[in-house]
Amino acid sequence: MSLAVDLSGIVYRWRKALPVVLDIPEISVTVGEKLFVRGPSGSGKTTLLNLLGGVAIPEQGELKILGERLDLMPARSRDSFRADHIGFIFQQFNLIPYLSVIDNVLLPCRFSLRRLSKAKSRGREPEAEARRLLRRMGLPVENLTGPLVTDLSVGQQQMVAAARALIGGPDLIIADEPTSSLDENARYAFLNLLFLEAEEAGQTLIFVSHDGRLAEAFDRIVDLPDINRAGRGKSPKC
Numbered sequence: 001m002s003l004a005v006d007l008s009g010i011v012y013r014w015r016k017a018l019p020v021v022l023d024i025p026e027i028s029v030t031v032g033e034k035l036f037v038r039g040p041s042g043s044g045k046t047t048l049l050n051l052l053g054g055v056a057i058p059e060q061g062e063l064k065i066l067g068e069r070l071d072l073m074p075a076r077s078r079d080s081f082r083a084d085h086i087g088f089i090f091q092q093f094n095l096i097p098y099l100s101v102i103d104n105v106l107l108p109c110r111f112s113l114r115r116l117s118k119a120k121s122r123g124r125e126p127e128a129e130a131r132r133l134l135r136r137m138g139l140p141v142e143n144l145t146g147p148l149v150t151d152l153s154v155g156q157q158q159m160v161a162a163a164r165a166l167i168g169g170p171d172l173i174i175a176d177e178p179t180s181s182l183d184e185n186a187r188y189a190f191l192n193l194l195f196l197e198a199e200e201a202g203q204t205l206i207f208v209s210h211d212g213r214l215a216e217a218f219d220r221i222v223d224l225p226d227i228n229r230a231g232r233g234k235s236p237k238c
């Protein structure tokens with residue numbers, strides 16, 4: 001059983017002067033698993049995802065993602081590792097406002113040859129794969145080169161952000177409250193599509209939300225406050 005995520009003894013704070021936000025003895029996630037991480041606002045969910053994506057590095061502990069020790073990697077290698085292997089759906093989307101819908105979805109293929117060639121192997125051209133994903137996400141796929149991504153509704157922008165995370169089949173999909181702008185129907189439809197894609201491509205999915213109603217569809221639920229010792233008064237150097 002190989003692990004997509006293997007964290008041990010993680011301690012993290014944003015700055016030395018600030019308190020410890022995460023103090024997590026252990027988290028492991030199996031390849032192909034769909035994990036729901038639950039916790040109230042401010043409990044450290046986004047911070048944890050930053051660690052899983054190698055955007056942030058812990059001050060203590062081992063951070064092993066897809067078999068690689070990200071905490072030991074130079075920043076540039078971490079950046080290319082992330083571009084190749086991780087699809088991030090950000091809480092604030094992080095779409096590029098001056099690019100078209102298609103160009104936003106294709107962005108990971110510009111930063112990663114691995115994802116470019118995987119996108120080509122599924123569709124005939126990377127654009128065809130971008131359109132397939134957008135269609136699957138329920139977006140109309142005609143005329144996606146003309147409008148800027150900011151011409152879409154907020155819910156549609158969320159779908160674009162998801163298609164961008166999925167293109168080129170990254171091994172790990174990390175989703176930070178990706179359903180917060182969707183109504184209830186759209187929320188379940190979105191989740192189904194994400195699961196379908198992830199299952200077909202054998203991807204591991206780590207999905208964070210404060211909204212526990214979605215949790216039952218996942219393989220496993222982790223309550224962040226249960227595994228995070230920070231703020232309980234027994235954290236090191238707190």
Ligand code: ADP
Nearest residue numbers: 014015021039040041042043044045046047048
């Ligand atoms: P959640 O995603 O569960 O709402 P966060 O991970 O965003 O929680 O925040 C956890 C804690 O880290 C909070 O106390 C928050 O104030 C702090 N924090 C988050 N981002 C930053 C940052 N960029 N700089 C300093 N502190 C931060």
Ligand code: MG
Nearest residue numbers: 045046047091
């Ligand atoms: Mg958050």
